[in-house]
Amino acid sequence: MDTIALVGQGFATALAPQNLFFCFIGVLMGTMIGVLPGLGPVSGVAILLPIVFTLDPTAAMIMLAGIYYGSMYGGSTTSILINTPGESASVMTCLDGYAMARQGRAGAALGMSALASFIAGTVSVLGLMVLAPPLARVALSFGPAEYFALMILGLTMLTRLAGKSLVKGLMMGAFGLALGTVGIDPITGTARYTFGRPDLAEGLNFVPVAMGIFALGEILSNAEQSLTRDVFKANLKGLLPTKADWFAVRWTLVRATIIGFFVGALPGAGATVASFMAYAAEKKASKHPEKFGTGVIEGVAAPEAANNAATGGALVPLLTLGLPSSATTAILLGALLILNVRPGPLLISERPEFFWAVVTSMYVGNVMLLILNLPLVGLWASMLRIPYTILLPLILVFTLIGAYALNGNVIDIWIMIAFGVIGYLMRKFDYPAAPLVLALVLGPLMETNFRRALSLSQNDYTVFLTHPISAFLLACAVLSLTWPTLVRLVTGRKDALPAVVAEEI
Amino acid sequence: MDRIGAIAMLLFGLFWAWMATGYAMQTRDGNPGPGLLPLALGVMIVVLAAINIARPEVERIALPNIRRILLILAALVLYALLLEVVGYVVTTALLLGFLLVTLADRPKWWQPVLAIGVSLGTYYVFRIVLGLPLPPGLLEL
Numbered sequence: 289m290d291t292i293a294l295v296g297q298g299f300a301t302a303l304a305p306q307n308l309f310f311c312f313i314g315v316l317m318g319t320m321i322g323v324l325p326g327l328g329p330v331s332g333v334a335i336l337l338p339i340v341f342t343l344d345p346t347a348a349m350i351m352l353a354g355i356y357y358g359s360m361y362g363g364s365t366t367s368i369l370i371n372t373p374g375e376s377a378s379v380m381t382c383l384d385g386y387a388m389a390r391q392g393r394a395g396a397a398l399g400m401s402a403l404a405s406f407i408a409g410t411v412s413v414l415g416l417m418v419l420a421p422p423l424a425r426v427a428l429s430f431g432p433a434e435y436f437a438l439m440i441l442g443l444t445m446l447t448r449l450a451g452k453s454l455v456k457g458l459m460m461g462a463f464g465l466a467l468g469t470v471g472i473d474p475i476t477g478t479a480r481y482t483f484g485r486p487d488l489a490e491g492l493n494f495v496p497v498a499m500g501i502f503a504l505g506e507i508l509s510n511a512e513q514s515l516t517r518d519v520f521k522a523n524l525k526g527l528l529p530t531k532a533d534w535f536a537v538r539w540t541l542v543r544a545t546i547i548g549f550f551v552g553a554l555p556g557a558g559a560t561v562a563s564f565m566a567y568a569a570e571k572k573a574s575k576h577p578e579k580f581g582t583g584v585i586e587g588v589a590a591p592e593a594a595n596n597a598a599t600g601g602a603l604v605p606l607l608t609l610g611l612p613s614s615a616t617t618a619i620l621l622g623a624l625l626i627l628n629v630r631p632g633p634l635l636i637s638e639r640p641e642f643f644w645a646v647v648t649s650m651y652v653g654n655v656m657l658l659i660l661n662l663p664l665v666g667l668w669a670s671m672l673r674i675p676y677t678i679l680l681p682l683i684l685v686f687t688l689i690g691a692y693a694l695n696g697n698v699i700d701i702w703i704m705i706a707f708g709v710i711g712y713l714m715r716k717f718d719y720p721a722a723p724l725v726l727a728l729v730l731g732p733l734m735e736t737n738f739r740r741a742l743s744l745s746q747n748d749y750t751v752f753l754t755h756p757i758s759a760f761l762l763a764c765a766v767l768s769l770t771w772p773t774l775v776r777l778v779t780g781r782k783d784a785l786p787a788v789v790a791e792e793i
Numbered sequence: 794m795d796r797i798g799a800i801a802m803l804l805f806g807l808f809w810a811w812m813a814t815g816y817a818m819q820t821r822d823g824n825p826g827p828g829l830l831p832l833a834l835g836v837m838i839v840v841l842a843a844i845n846i847a848r849p850e851v852e853r854i855a856l857p858n859i860r861r862i863l864l865i866l867a868a869l870v871l872y873a874l875l876l877e878v879v880g881y882v883v884t885t886a887l888l889l890g891f892l893l894v895t896l897a898d899r900p901k902w903w904q905p906v907l908a909i910g911v912s913l914g915t916y917y918v919f920r921i922v923l924g925l926p927l928p929p930g931l932l933e934l
Contacts, residue, residue, distance in 0.1 A: 455848075459845070466831060469830060469834070476826060478816055480827055508865065511865055512861070677896040684865075685915065701872070701873045702873055713798070738825070
């Protein structure tokens with residue numbers, strides 16, 4: 289079918305009342321999740337997953353995507369108003385955003401962040417539309433060896449970028465892979481690590497694990513500190529940025545969107561890294577770099593545009609290769625698998641209605657978000673005044689509902705509690721969580737591909753090196769692990785990438 | 794302090810590898826068996842943990858407010874134990890009420906009201922409207 293016709297059909301599906309409704313719910317929840325400190329897109333998507341399974345796959349994915357990019361809009365509200373990032377991709381927005389608020393320009397900051405997010409988000413969906421089909425065609429020639437190598441690359445890149453300590457990142461990756469082996473082995477039927485419990489036969493459901501590590505772990509960490517916050521009483525008049533502001537950011541938006549899109553697509557990087565890099569690039573390109581941090585509008589536009597562009601970029605490898613590039617997209621992948629949609633090169637050709645409906649719904653979602661975020665920003669600001677002493681128990685209840693509702697089995701709550709403790713300890717001991725979640729989702733797929741590749745090659749282990757694509761990908765994987773060491777050896781400088789990336793990419 | 798975490802991981806790795814040896818390393822056709830990957834992973838974790846023990850990275854680990862955390866955890870464990878016995882509405886109302894009261898500075902009248910209200914409301918929305926499984930327990934709703 290002609291692509292234009294497919295896009296048109298996609299729009300028709302996306303605009304169907306049911307899908308519109310779920311898109312709206314998704315972006316609304318996403319904004320709320322982004323606004324509420326202590327709840328980020330990773331935990332938010334994880335908590336809402338169980339509800340999603342009762343819906344039809346297209347509506348479900350539309351909603352999940354809406355939550356994902358919606359949270360990028362909401363996170364900036366708290367950054368600007370209370371100097372607390374609603375989620376990690378909004379950290380950079382705090383710098384100039386809060387400074388602008390203190391100068392009485394909170395409205396312009398909020399307005400610019402919503403508009404920049406909209407422009408970047410829309411452009412990135414365009415990028416997704418343009419790049420996904422050809423990439424899928426290339427990937428059609430991938431066999432199990434290539435997939436295995438690709439997943440290894442994704443895992444190593446994520447591990448490398450996930451935190452200061454490579455050793456701990458690798459440990460978490462191995463831990464995640466190990467947890468993925470729990471359950472009945474699909475190839476031989478042997479029960480592994482089930483300790484005789486039939487509930488574990490299907491393996492550890494990654495949803496309570498993810499909810500435990502991210503949502504519950506976050507809650508427990510937050511519970512350590514004082515539970516009060518001061519909200520800045522902002523003057524929210526003058527929501528629209530001035531002509532001078534627009535003039536100042538004209539190239540910012542271009543730069544940040546491009547950086548955001550490509551960084552978002554890279555395995556191991558995501559919206560957070562994208563926002564950092566866009567801010568740094570903007571500062572370097574600016575004629576007045578010393579002013580960054582004092583309330584420069586470009587300092588708000590760049591990270592906000594980048595984190596939204598990254599969501600479109602991240603969906604490219606997810607939908608065309610089945611390769612998640614961050615913790616949040618790993619959870620989206622898990623959700624798609626449970627919904628029986630297999631992301632990969634065949635997705636576009638076998639289920640074009642699904643693919644194009646989801647992609648076109650992102651345009652619709654971005655429009656909805658613009659409407660939600662500009663006039664309603666006062667509403668979100670007042671949400672921030674709800675004391676965390678009330679929010680914490682409420683969020684906790686929702687995580688419990690989510691965990692139980694998956695299978696109607698209390699064991700999922702136990703798993704969530706156990707991983708909540710593990711997640712809390714991981715935060716204390718500085719073990720990165722993203723490699724763990726990615727490995728847990730990819731692990732079973734990796735193992736299947738590995739063993740399938742070997743059985744096709746009659747147990748010839750060199751098959752991974754004799755296939756050119758696979759060899760190339762594995763080489764990249766090794767390089768991604770050793771790159772900083774090589775750089776350090778050559779230049780004698782330490783790696784300059786900030787280590788804040790850790791949790792919610 | 795970091796060593797404690799590493800030692801925990803080391804023990805986990807050893808346990809994992811030990812259990813893996815109980816599974817077949819090769820299938821009848823000579824392909825990799827179910828035990829191979831878990832064994833490799835267990836060994837890898839042991840090695841990495843040992844490296845971390847030799848070169849710890851984090852010095853001091855603070856544990857402020859551990860009381861509050863243990864309180865929340867205890868409440869959650871009780872919740873899991875009681876949920877299917879007494880039913881969703883009662884258990885959730887108890888949990889919410891307990892948390893709202895203990896986290897706040899002092900008990901207020903609206904806390905139990907909110908607890909009961911949210912429990913009933915969410916039960917209605919999630920079980921009756923969306924059809925998700927939530928245990929009715931004693932209430933037969």
